[in-house]
Amino acid sequence: MTGKAGIAVFASAVAAGPVAALIWPDVIKWAVVGGYEVILFLVGIAGGVLNDLKKRWQARAADRLDKALSRRFTRFDRRYREYVLSDLRSLDVRGLPTSGFYTPDLDDVFVDVTLDHRAPHQVPGGLLGDLPTVDTSRHSIWDFLTGKDPNVLAVLGAPGSGKTTLLRHSARRVFASKHRNVPILLYLRDHVAEIARNPDVSVATLTANTLGDLGKTEPSGWFTQKLTDGACVVLLDGLDEVARKQDRQLVADWVGKQINHFPRNDFVLTSRPHGYRATPVNGATVLRVQSFTDEQVRAFVRGWYVAIERHINPDAPVHKAEAEAEDLLGRLHDAPALTDLTVNPLLLTMIANVHKYRKALPGSRVELYSEICQVMLWRRQEVKKLPLDISGDKKATLLAALAYTMMQDRVRDLSGKRLHEEVGSTLRRLSRKVTAADFVADVTSNGLLVERESGLYAFAHHTFQEFLAANHIRDKNLLGTLVDNVDDLWWRETTLLYTARADADAIVEACLKSGSVQALSLALDCVDQGSELKPELSDELDSLVTDALATTADRDHRALAARVLVTRHLRQLTSVEGHGQVCTAPITRKIYHLFRQEVPGPMPDAPDEFVPDDTPVLGARRADALSFVKWVNGITEGSYRLPTSAELNDPRVRRKIGSVRSAWLNPDQASYALWAGYAAVHPHYVGATIQVGQLAADLKRHGAPTLLKDSECLENLENRSMGERAFAGLSNVVVDLDKLPIIIREVRTEVEHMTNSPWARTVGRGFAEAALPVFERQQTLTAELASALRIAAWCLVPVAKDHGLTVTADQLLHCTAGLILMERRANGDAPIAETILLAAT
Template sequence: MARTMRRIGLWLLAAGIPAAGLGVGWSLSHPVLAGALTAGYATLVAALRFTGDVAGKLRERWRDRVVDGLDRLMLRWLSRFGRRYRAAMLAAMRFVDLKGLSVVGFYTPELDEVFVDVSLERRAPGQVSGGLVPSEPTVPADRLWLGDLLNRRRPLILAVIGAPGSGKTTLLRHTTRRLCGSRRGHRSVPLLLYLRDHAAAIVADPTLTLPDLARQQAGQYGASEPPGWFEQCLRKGRCVVQLDGFDEVATQADRRAVATWVEHQVVRYPRNDFVITSRPHGYRDAPISGATVLRTRNFTDEQVTMFVRAWYLAVERQASAKGARSRAASRSADLLDRLKRSPELYTLTVNPLLLTMIANVHRERGALPGSRVDLYGEICQVVLGHRRTALNLPNRLDADAKKTILGGLAFAMMGKRTSALPAPDVLAEVRSQLRRFSDDLTPEWFLADVVANGMLIEREPGTYAFAHLTLQEHLTATHIRATGAVDILIGNVDDTWWRETTLLYAAHSPAAPIVRACLDNGGTAALMLAFDCAEQDAQLERDLRCHLDDVLDDAFAADTDPDRRRVLAGVLVSRDLRQRIRIGDTAEVCGQPISNQIYALFGQVPASGEPAQPARGMWGRDVKKFVEWVNEVTSDGPTYRLPRREEIERPAVRETLAKHGVDCVWLETVEGLKPWTPVGTRMPHRIHGSDVERLVRSDLADSPQTVARLLQLGVMVTISYFDRDRAERLQRDFRGSSRNSIDAPLGLDRDISHRFASGRRTLEILDSLDDGIRAAFANAEPEAVAGVGKRLYKAVRREHKDNLPNGIAERTSSVTVDLSPIMGRALSAAVNAALDHVSAGAESPSGFARAFMWKTGMLELGSRPVGPGGISGDREPPRTEMYDLSPDSLAERIRESCAAFVELREPPAGSWLHHAIDGLREAGQGTLSTPERLTDTDATTARLLALCLASELDDGKLRRAFQEIAAGVTLRQLRERSEIPTKETIVLAVG
């Protein structure tokens, strides 16, 4: 460099001397301008010299900085810290956090094995409940998922607010694992900071930055950060910053200081996503500016099921891989079934922490809900103290002391028959209890503490209640047990307000005094409480158990006083209906279908089938009466009703019904009572037209004399065309022959003389017929009568074809006569079809039933009929329809349809149609109008009459109505024969 400068100087010197010589003359000629140029030149030289000095200094400084930057870059690149940091975070977040739970199994499941994503919804902070079991909003909002909100083009600031145990921390831990395991998206570096660990440092030194805290946190996980790694990630907007436990910052002033610090970090690193979690009470006093508030939502039924199944599968796999899936399926199903049968426990499962505790208790200590008292105790211990201790949070009063104070408060609230108290009353009750444990703590501090941990909630401004009435009842029972105040329970055995408290007390205390008080009282509520207390107390005296058994037997004794029977019926019904499945905020569906035993009490008739099995096949109108009866005998309990479609189709309800073998339930709909069945299951009142055809064939096969008489009638009318005298003699034989029981209702012997008188001109064509004719008619067998027709047609064609009028000879090979005025269109068609088959050479009257069904519209034949009369077996397959008519609407349908027929056709008095209408009406007013057993004869009469009347009508609504009547009669007959199952059951609901 110096050599170069010397060369430049020599060049300037060599060039400058001649130039100077030349310039002397010019400067003498222009002295002012020459002076100005000289001064400017000097200034330029001075400036260049100064600039060179500055550049040298800058060069030295930037050289060091570039070297340091390159050094840090190489260190970050060579250290592979990003990979080590992610591995450390994955390891730290691997397992479910069970710290603070007193009941923990041998294995802690991995988070990925059991995680069920907690959904979120937008909600103002003041609208978020802080109770352990917050209620869902009246109008459901869209469910949002944290993973869908992160890594969008525009960075977000989210405040996730939720009750204790609602899954906020678990959600952040799972988000951390997801980001570490998949580097998709620009913001793929998770920073998870627990504010309880850093709040004091932030308050003491607000200049701390996120990289400072992240570096400290990473060091705890054994990952040493290369200088500037976190700073660079934050500057580039590559991070999802998660700040957990904002409410765990001790004081309101400290929370405000931390909130300000968070806002500064958002401004400093604006390109990153920020997620802050808190309980409602902590966030309301110190909200984060610019944050979108989201509420954690309750677990749904499906999420509860997913969690329980995943939890058991993880635990059972660790216990033994062999058969793990089957064991997990069995045990998870057992827990879910018990929970669904215990609404007071099932309501707790919406909270992930409580659900985890329930799963642990069930896995380690046995069945639920028998152990629900232990579960409530466990909840109180965890919420009031154990979890705070496990998280290293200050706890100025131990859990037992807090539980004792809350027990006194709960007892006072129960005594006042309220679930909420104004703040002054709460503070007064707490003050009287708190003196036993501390002189330093104030009631205001205690109230704030139990509100913060979710045991109490501020239901309205200045009014406080327990997070769930069950917790109030449990703490009251604990207080009574500790103080010996059982007399208040004995004095209120008929008061449903104290019922649950009494049962919780009886679970861990002798129940004999309470049971005796219940028996002495004798009321429905008291007797029901006695039985339930007996179930809770395994040590109850034997004589009391025997007394309770005798009480139940009285309900079914014939000589029991009606008022006494009503009370006992109320007890039995209430016990059967006490297990209910919660649906939404207020509605519950009973998990036990109405049993044969209970339905028999309603009808005061012996139970049909096993007493404990579901009653089936009841009529809709009786269902209405049954619901009214249930509400009469359980007047002190909830009001029962039939469920709605959306309630019965809930998965939890359907699973319970399936376990009872129930797939058809009466529902209340806007159109009235309707039976419900799952999709793909046969409807209970639906029947195929082929079933009707089958029974019509059976009707005719079981009535050979009736068929014979119909064929006789057809033969006689045919003979009347040719030999009137012979026909009249046969008519007398017809009237004198034996008759079947269904002949009269069908009107087979009506107006025969009138029919003969309107016949065609008598032709003297035969002096005698075969000697077997009279014997055949006397015998009245279908085959014998058919043989007469066969010989008759042959004789006419052979002997008299030349004497018949033009056209008659050709038609006698297949003579079809109009018998409808005597027996209607359907029977007329059937008779002619049978005789046509005989005349064509058949040995028996086939085609009768098929032609009858075809004429009534119950059987539509194909488009290629061939053979005599257009009826034969060589055709396309028949097409039959489905019909749907409930048994209890059959009588009304008969009444309406017959009235419409008379109005439409106005059948003359004494005509066959008139008699047929009367016969069907009579059937509709008889056994078809009651659930009493339907005889086969009554069924045959009603079915054939309905079909005959259907054939008298052209296609239309009324024709369809008579077809449905025939189908309804057939359905009822097949149900009574058990060929079609009776499926309808009763399940009740409340709310």
């Protein structure tokens, strides 16, 4: 209508033109009239256009206002929040062979993995990554996501290191964030095809497409507007899971475009190291996912069991769950090879599952290793719908053949060339579609095989090589290899993994026939792990140890048993910083008993009768520990020693000796040679308050002891001024029990200088003669004798000061503190916790 009105105006103007010409014939007037007609024409057209534009603009403005109001007042944000929190509620355990009736909520078991700055080439790709070390540079991801300025992060970690779980938990937590509170979580593997079809597709579009029916209710442009406003934390998981390199580069480029298009938002990209190195994202800060520490392992295990127990009975106390958690942690402590696996969150989850629902570890470690191989080789890929060019069983068969070859060659590493040759020879029997290079790339990306150095490949943990080799021996009926090598320590673990799933008769018979320390140790290991065995063979092995413990045992028999037990024990070595190794299992009572059979001496301090069993020996003195080390080196021809404080504080050792409260140290490395861990109070501490209280108790309990009859001692002690002088030198003391015999001899010499006090010399001589056999552990310390000795020592202190013997006075006070400690230990009132750990250089 607007256009027609304009034409009508123009027609009217044209009709008026000739009439005006008749009236005004002047040519100029004709020109004026012609111009007038043009203007009228333009005005008519402009009027129509403006009216048309006005209506269009009104419509557009109304549409924009409608969309803005729709986004502003929609309930979509609430529904989206509910969807994300529900979708990410549970811990993702899909693909794990062992699972239970209940999967714990993510918030109940999540342990925040820590991050540190690393260049991409410095991030290990193996399943176990780096073992935790002392590191002050640990960061939470929230150290980077809570600031006003946006961040672009590339979080790199080994398979199973917790990258996806970190993003899932972060998405749940983002809703409470102050600056950017809209999480967007995308699994990149699900969007490769769409990005390939349209490299300009927006992250907003992909997000809406992942929401199913909820995405259809998104107010137009809701995600785009949030991204434009800088309200989002964009979490992009699994760049390495984009299989083809050209597709991975395409996706990496797409990520860069989204960062540039929506620069006000946080972006977090996760990947295994190998997937990121070739296709990095410009401008990203690279962070490494660090391995679990002891504290994180303990927190996860406890959270796991408490969550399951509370699901069964919400009102139940947590002590049952905590007992189960402690049982698992204790079993891990006794199995160093399994302890090494706990630094990886995925493997720790699998360990907790197997322990909870199969009720066994480490007896079922073979099943655990089997599950690990399944998960890493194919189960996780299957769950994530990633392509499998070769079946999981065939992958395991190929790796088992490779592991057996490496065991036969006695190597832990293979060059890239040799690796491809070995893989290629077996691969030709299994698949014609996959090349050796493809297979190596696949298993290294899954973390079971790692490139330790440029061109050198190895299994992520030597245990996996031994486990797979045992599988190959079983599948190919190669038992003779193990029978022929019962004396060879290299094949020990492979033999144990084999006999965990087969009878051990042939192995044990070969061990007994050999009679060597290594072979008999292996036979006992087979029994300990519960291998199937003929009863008569089991009885013969039992007698090897039990007969040796008898006091009437033949010396040669006892010596053989000692060598076997010590050799088995000292296999549990953990490497530390530098060149040292620490045996993280404390010496047992059984081994210590055999030591004392050969090297007579006092038994350890203990309120109970000493029983030669497999529990740690507690209460041995420093001199005893040094004598024990000498004996061990004699029967093993080794060079063992007591560990240093630095070695025991090494994180790799600390995570395996969590139950050890104190241990004797190498005397060359410490001023006081007892390591007390993180104890708030030293085990040999005697406070001044305890000393004062003990004197009152002694006087009340025993009055004037026989040692002090007919002396001036009690009168002096009860005299206020003398008593104050006796206690003036009291201080908190850490008693050195091994030095007490030396101190008492020095006191015996010095009391002869108390020339002005005959009774003091008499009491001093009696005190020294009575105390020395107690301090040398040749005489039992009774309560009455302890009181008499302490009162005598306290009486002598002020006299020693009067004679200028201040050192002697301090020594007497140290003796009283020592007597207090010894009596408390004998009564069970003070902990007896000193263990013996051995180290090697």
